[in-house]
Structure formats: C-alpha cells, structure tokens
Amino acid sequence: MKRLKISQPECWLNVILIVLFGVLIALLVSACSPDQAANADTSSSNSDKAAQATETTQSTPSVQVTEAYARAVPPNSPASAVFLTLHNNGEQEQRLVSATSNVANVVELHNHVKQDGMMQMRKIDHISIPAKGKTTLKPGGLHIMLIQLQQPLVVDSTIAVTLHFADGSEQALTVPVREISSMMQQHH
Template sequence: MVGPALAHDYQVGDLHIAHPWARPLPPVVPSGAAYMVIENRGNNQEILVDAHSPIAEKVEVHEHVHVDGLMKMQRVDQLAIPPGAEVVFKPGGYHLMMFGLKQPLEAGERFPMTLVFTDGGSIEVQVMIEEKPPSTTAHDTHSADIERSEHQHH
C-alpha cells in the first residue's frame, strides 16, 4: 500500500504542475474550485485553453478581478504561461471553476482533471481534496518532526 504523498507533482514536456487541490464541499453545492501551480520550464510560451473533469459538467479557468471596488470572478479563455514563469492558482486568484458537480468533494479523496494546452498537449492530474491549502514540503517535514518529538515526551 502506498499512502498519499504530501506533495504530488506532474511533469509533461516543459510543464511542471505542483499539488493540485480543492476544498471539500457538501453534496448540495453545485460548483467548486481547484487550485495548483503550473510552471513553464521550457523556452516557449504555453497557453492553457481548457480543462475538464468527469466529476463536473464543465470546468472553466477563472480569475478574481476588482471592478469598481467589488471583487468578481471572470472567465479567462486563454491563460498564457511565459517561459520560465509560473502561474499560481489559489483562493482569491486564478482558479479552475467546476460547474455542475456530479459528486460531493469529500476531504481525503481525489479526482482526475485534464488540462488542455494550445499545442494540443493535455495533462491529467489528480486533484486532492483538502481542508486547507498545501504548505511547502519543507514545512510539512518540519511540522512532522515537531509532532514526533512532542509524542516522545508523553
């Protein structure tokens, strides 16, 4: 048995995708959001044009924008990732909006999502459903060490 890894990463060509995740949602909620970091390690611009998942009727790239002092979401048809750059999908920023969810998002579970780029390449990732955003691996290891040392004192 292999337990869930703290960080899960995907590499396809020059694209590196770090730790896709989504917040848990009850069954009554019809839409949700997924987050991740997409890094372009190549010399050519990559453009994210679509995403889809079997658990949702449709998935769109959205961003939060300030309009007249109000925060609203708007769809992004094409999201360019320049060479050497990374795009961070996070709460309050870019996110992958899932509409028409076909199942509740339960903490500890995961679901597949496919990201589609203009060059015709696509990457399937597993999105982890977690209560809070993933922290960096270094921090995870550090907190695990602290917990271990505390347990030894009891």
C-alpha cells in the first residue's frame, strides 16, 4: 500500500479550507434560522413597547410572549409583579418553571386562589401553556412575583426578565413598566 505524501504547507491549506467551509455552513444555517425570522418580525412590528416583550435569546421556538408589562410601584415597595401572555404554537404542552430579573432578589411564580372565602396569593411550581393554546398571566390570577426589589419600578422604564422553561430553554425579555389601576393593585 502506497502512502500519499502531503507537504506541510499543503496540509495547513487543507485544514484552513475545511475550517472556512465549516464557518460558511454555520453562517448559512444561522441565516436561515426560524428564530431570527421570528425576532425580525417581532422587532419590525413592535411599535407599542407595552404590548410586546423584546430581546428573545435561546428562545423556546413554540412559545411566544406578548403583552408583557411590570406593575409600577412607589419607592421602598418590597414587591411588584409581571404580567404577560404565553402563546404555545407547538404540539406539546410547555411549562414555565421559573423566572429571574435584574430588579428583584427573589422571583416566584404565583397564583391567586380562593380559600375560606378570601383570595390569597400562593407560590406555584410551574405555569402550563397548553399545546396550540395560550396562558395569560394577569392581575388577580397567575403572575410572576418580583420580591425584595432592588430599585423602584417607574412608569415608562423597562426591566429585564428571563423566563425558564421545563425543557431547559429560556427567553430573555425587556419588559415595560406600566401603571395599573388601583382596583387591580389590591391583588398584590
């Protein structure tokens, strides 16, 4: 069996060509990524910042977030909440299992339940988003609780919130802060 001899410069040229080819393939694949198309659609149609959450990273392809906002609170308030709608376009149920934020030391998933004739807020393990359905987080119901605030949440500012799903994926959002009517504030 005869061995083919390749000179060292030719060997390096082959390695460089293989690496360049791999980079080219990676760029082509990422350019055709559905996540980028979805992000482009979101940013081009995002004229109302209060109606859309932005800056999605490592997104769950089947879950889209709309109508995200955080409740404005006065200085020294210990807590606030984030509300949004989760749309699951996938064939399987998704679960939101936790969230984090740059403005709170503790972030929990909560629900309001009626117990002994009184509405009470309870921490929950997850929030389910049905296949081909949606789940709305709203005052008086499911919500993301921001506890031990590190700063006041002022109207027209934004906060960072990252949603963590059971499948290990996450969505990083920029959430606008809005005023909520006094009747709805009684729930928090």
